[in-house]
Amino acid sequence: MIEGARWRRWIFFNLPLALFVIGLLFPFYWMMVTTVRPDAELYRPWMAPNYTPFWTLNPTLDHIRYLLNKTLFNRWMLNTFFISVLATVISLFCGLLAGYALSRLKFPFAGSLGTGIFITYLVPQTLLFIPLADIIRNFRLGDTPWALVLTYPTFLIPFCTWLLMGYFKAIPRELEECARIDGATRWQAMVYIVFPVAVPGILSAGIFAFTLSWNEFIYALVFLSSPEQKTVSVGITSELVRGDVFYWGSLMAGALLGSVPVALIYSFFVEYYVAGITGSVKG
């Protein structure tokens, strides 16, 4: 598309794109280098003549070893995994049913209910965390994974519903009507005919919900208190930072390993992620 000389292509395309890619990815590279950098090198001021910023000649696994053996990291990973999977399953279940009802059925207040769910979609967690902490305490859910399993769906369901409504609207009604004529109940037509066609949407919503749960911070920070109940984000924040002392090597190791599950799922389902993002802002 770029017309003209070769240098124009370099100035207006290759160079800016390369800068974007480097800028966006450098923190992750830095995370990796720090993870394997020995402490002696790690705490060398940047003014020092032998400061080697972009690589290390003496890679070490000490930080990872410390993280896995001396902290509850494995436990935090398991907690996060358990919470994210359950919250995702609950949200998908609710989102599928609600999305179907709102996009396919005619009933009183359908429009205002849809608007209501859209509004909850836009409620940030920071608006409600203080009263919600109080409610969690009253329900005796404080410091248990259930506090998060039950509250994460509040921001996942609206997202799943919204995304799946888009997919359901695109499925021709005739498909369902044929099944109904053949004697299928409403429930059967929905579960056996419409849901299978919407599988790409369900996958998009599911992996997106999983990522959002894994990423959540403030509810986990406020609702959980004992170290063995924490999620990865909160555990690393509170247990690898002691007062003013940061265990930088292990912190970066934790950040790196804590991102692996999300990064893995992402690498397998990139296209579904992109569909999820674009679907979520379609309006």
Place this chain on the structure above:
Amino acid sequence: MAVDSVAAARPYVAAPRRGPVTRILENEHWFAFFLLLPTAVLLGLFIAYPFVKGVLLAVTDAKVGVPGNFVGLQNFAVLMNDSIFRIAVWNTILYTVVTTIFKLALGLWLALLLNRHFRGKALTRAFILLPFIIPTVLSTFAWKWMFDPTFSVINWTLFHLGIIRTRINWLGDPGLALISVMIVNIWRGVPFYAISLLAGLQTISPELAEAAAIDGARPWQRFRYITWPLLLPVTMVVVLFSVIQTFADFQLVYILTGGGPANATQLFATYAYQIGVGTGLLGEGAAISLAMFPVLLIVVVVQLLYIRRVETH
């Protein structure tokens, strides 16, 4: 043949007798009711109820473990005279406006770059989304380490490029801290803008730009009069979403500065956390959180009106 096998695989074909549950579910209204029930229960219990509770808390002097008494609008009156709250309001507005402008500009630029054909496009797109996918708290720690005044790789790079002479205390200098936090927010937000806008760009037929090019329109004119107007609906939605998220941001500031130095990076959410959870003044904390509500409401209303307008046209 295919039709036969599908029919045989469906057990309900030969199931004429239906129980009372099925009969109720055959009614469209009841069916919708049952489908919406789980969602309504969860959202009612953990969104509507906390919201009401938040309003009730905000008009009491409740502390952790103490129910508190009704004090009317005293919490809000206290906030009006609280200099830290005023700083937090100003910081939040500045933070939202500045980062949104940069995220939109850079995101649009990146989307335009990605909208071309080049080798390795799919891979580039996949890598570019990483800042958005990787848990925010974890990547923010990498930034905190990069900003460390003594060990900063950024300082090293700028020094060796000849841009700076002495060290920069990114997060410790009250004048710089908010800018540093903004940089991280922009870094995290640009991929979301870029990918969303790229999806918008891909729905625009290249023939339009080609026709304009034949008519003699310069690249800038083609963007200004063809691409930009067609992209506007997507842009509006993306910006409004992002404004809400940014306005209510918590994680970045909590990890990078905790609101300091000297409250230079205090936002609504971090101040609410500090008062409500840190000092345990639930009533006042809830009041600070709720103070965000009017702004969020305006954004949501604008968004709803805009979507409705687009749909009716």
